[in-house]
Amino acid sequence: MATTTAAQRRAQARTEFDAFLAVCPSRQLLDRVSDKWVGLLLCALGGGSFPQPSAEEGTPRAMRYSELLRQVAGVSPKMLTQTLRSLERDGLVTRSVVATVPVTVSYELTDLGLSLHVTMRALKGWAETHVAEVLEQRAAYDARPVEKIT
Amino acid sequence: MATTTAAQRRAQARTEFDAFLAVCPSRQLLDRVSDKWVGLLLCALGGGSFPQPSAEEGTPRAMRYSELLRQVAGVSPKMLTQTLRSLERDGLVTRSVVATVPVTVSYELTDLGLSLHVTMRALKGWAETHVAEVLEQRAAYDARPVEKIT
């Protein structure tokens, strides 16, 4: 009974945390859209091939599986499929299969996905705007000598 | 030399990917701010205790370490420290130490951190606005029978 005290407190905290999560579905959704590949895919499907400051975004369009695989470059087929599935499940993209000789599958943003894309671009815009400043801060932080904590 | 072909292609792709990343620092920054705890901490330091649709955000203020530990509820001391350090390094928060009898440490958003907080709230706003719609889509997707792929 002596060693369970800390564990019980942890369990209690965990329970409270879970309960808290349960009453706040927007939290999970926030976690989902915070996914690394989600952002990149939204970006790609939104018409911008990749987050490049100088490149202006194009128009949203349907894209093939392999096209996405090339464009995002670094994502594995597994993660691409997995991410696309979750996006489809959440109603952010549509999946269209055309029974050509080699099967053709294309993905496109829904209106809902498009609205998220707008928001993601805002976040991306922030990163692009402030990346230099952050790098400065980071360099300053790393360069500072081991000094006494004031 | 026969088995290295696929590996080499992978390595090449990896190199291109890394090179691409190198010329696009905003990508890494985007990954950083997409972190789970970063969002929650920004939210907490921004004055809103947690992402609750009905609760209006308060004003940004300095918060104690233990205060954050309680408020975010679910984050371990390790992750809290780790995340706060990265935020401090990036110049998004300031760390203030007051040498009281028990040491007092407080964290506060910088102007830069505040600007990110604004953007994060926009993302949070999107989640809160569309969470119901997403849940519907998700339910519909899960409820659909195992049908032939059209």
Added chain:
DNA sequence: CAGGATCCCGCTAGATACTG
């Protein structure tokens, strides 16, 4: 009170191989 150090487990996600 505010962490640092260490151990360790589970899940993520990458590599590889196979299929309709």
Added chain:
DNA sequence: CAGTATCTAGCGGGATCCTG
């Protein structure tokens, strides 16, 4: 072309113990 299945390593992150 557009995936699926399996295996596995790496690491994120929790638990625990210790310090200033």
